[in-house]
Each structure stands twice: as C-alpha cells, then as structure tokens.
Amino acid sequence: AQSVTQLDSQVPVFEEAPVELRCNYSSSVSVYLFWYVQYPNQGLQLLLKYLSGSTLVESINGFEAEFNKSQTSFHLRKPSVHISDTAEYFCAVTHSGAGSYQLTFGKGTKLSVIP
Amino acid sequence: DAGVTQSPTHLIKTRGQQVTLRCSPKSGHDTVSWYQQALGQGPQFIFQYYEEEERQRGNFPDRFSGHQFPNYSSELNVNALLLGDSALYLCASSRGQYNSPLHFGNGTRLTVT
Numbered sequence: 001a002q003s004v005t006q007l008d009s010q011v012p013v014f015e016e017a018p019v020e021l022r023c024n025y026s027s028s029v030s031v032y033l034f035w036y037v038q039y040p041n042q043g044l045q046l047l048l049k050y051l052s053g054s055t056l057v058e059s060i061n062g063f064e065a066e067f068n069k070s071q072t073s074f075h076l077r078k079p080s081v082h083i084s085d086t087a088e089y090f091c092a093v094t095h096s097g098a099g100s101y102q103l104t105f106g107k108g109t110k111l112s113v114i115p
Numbered sequence: 116d117a118g119v120t121q122s123p124t125h126l127i128k129t130r131g132q133q134v135t136l137r138c139s140p141k142s143g144h145d146t147v148s149w150y151q152q153a154l155g156q157g158p159q160f161i162f163q164y165y166e167e168e169e170r171q172r173g174n175f176p177d178r179f180s181g182h183q184f185p186n187y188s189s190e191l192n193v194n195a196l197l198l199g200d201s202a203l204y205l206c207a208s209s210r211g212q213y214n215s216p217l218h219f220g221n222g223t224r225l226t227v228t
Contacts (some may be wrong), residue, residue, distance in 0.1 A: 043205055043219035048179050101171045105157030
C-alpha cells in the first residue's frame with residue numbers, strides 16, 4: 001500500500017514570489033507520481049507526472065517537480081507565481097507494476113497568491 | 116472534444132435513501148474510475164470499471180456499487196445513504212493502459228441530510 005503526505009495544508013505567497021509545495025510518499029515498491037490542480041468548483045486537472053527517466057519534470061505553465069527516490073519526495077516548485085495559480089494542489093502516487101489502477105492522493109495544499 | 120461529463124452537478128438526499136450518479140467518459144477513453152472527495156480531503160478511490168467489469172476496488176463497503184455500459188459510460192450507486200456519504204464524487208476516465216493519465220469531471224456534490 002502507498003501513502004502520500006502533503007506537509008502544508010495552506011501556503012500563502014505573494015505574486016511573483018517563488019513557491020514550493022511539499023510532497024512525501026511511502027511505498028514498498030516502485031511508483032509513479034503525479035501532481036493535480038483543482039480550481040474552485042471544478043474537478044482535478046493533471047499538472048505533471050513522473051513515470052520514468054529524468055527525475056525533473058515540467059508543466060506547460062512553469063511548474064516543475066523533482067522525483068527524489070532517496071528522500072521519497074516529489075516537491076512542486078514554481079519560480080514566480082501568478083494570481084491565476086491560486087488553487088488546491090494534490091500529490092498522488094500509484095505503484096508502477098501492472099495491476100495497479102488506483103491513485104492514492106494526499107490531503108491537498110491550498111495555494112493562495114496574494115496581489 | 117467533450118471531456119468527462121457528470122450528472123447531476125448537485126444532489127440532496129435523505130439518510131437511508133439510494134442515489135445514482137452518472138458519468139460519460141472523454142471521447143476515446145474506455146476506462147472509468149470513481150473517487151470520493153470529502154470536504155478538506157484528497158480524493159479516495161472507490162473503484163474502476165473496464166470492459167464493463169469492476170477491475171479494482173478501494174476500501175469502500177458494498178453499499179457502493181457501479182456499472183459500465185457498452186458505450187463506456189458509467190453509474191455509481193450508493194444504497195442506504197449515511198450522513199458520512201456527503202462528499203464530492205468525481206469520475207475520471209482514461210485509456211485501458213494502467214498508467215494512462217486520468218481526466219476528471221467536475222464532480223457531483225452529494226449532500227445527505
């Protein structure tokens with residue numbers, strides 16, 4: 001079984017400042033990792049994913065996350081946030097073997113960008 | 116290209132009643148997963164349907180059941196509703212491969228009174 005811990009429930013940050021949303025996971029097997037974003041009254045949208053290969057993955061809107069196997073982390077970063085980044089962000093994990101079809105999500109981190 | 120659509124958007128039921136939620140997957144997708152998102156929590160996996168069969172199930176009681184139709188759409192049924200079933204129910208679709216990214220609908224907000 002896997003688990004995900006998002007260490008901060010809320011993160012306020014000023015516009016154009018950098019931000020890091022922390023995610024740690026626990027698993028006894030190899031994993032795939034994901035970040036999803038949820039805007040108010042909407043479903044979740046995939047932001048980025050790590051399946052294999054380069055440990056640094058990037059999204060089209062400037063976010064990046066780095067898979068660190070030794071620290072079992074997959075922190076999300078953005079060098080300069082915008083008001084439109086205000087949303088809730090969820091880290092999720094699934095094990096990479098065949099036969100696993102469920103994502104295990106963290107409790108989410110609410111990012112509030114202050115003008 | 117329509118994404119994942121869910122109906123209804125909101126629903127109010129009384130404890131003990133039964134409810135059916137519906138989901139149409141994104142075009143080209145054949146797999147449907149259901150998640151429950153309680154207030155202030157991350158989504159929790161209920162089950163996944165593929166080829167009209169339940170392929171995997173999370174830690175939910177038998178009161179939660181589902182169905183997938185030949186056109187890949189799906190229903191989630193919950194019997195004997197409890198107050199604790201109040202949540203946002205999210206449907207996600209994907210292609211058959213197990214690591215295929217999930218595309219989520221906007222959810223059905225169920226309130227049990």
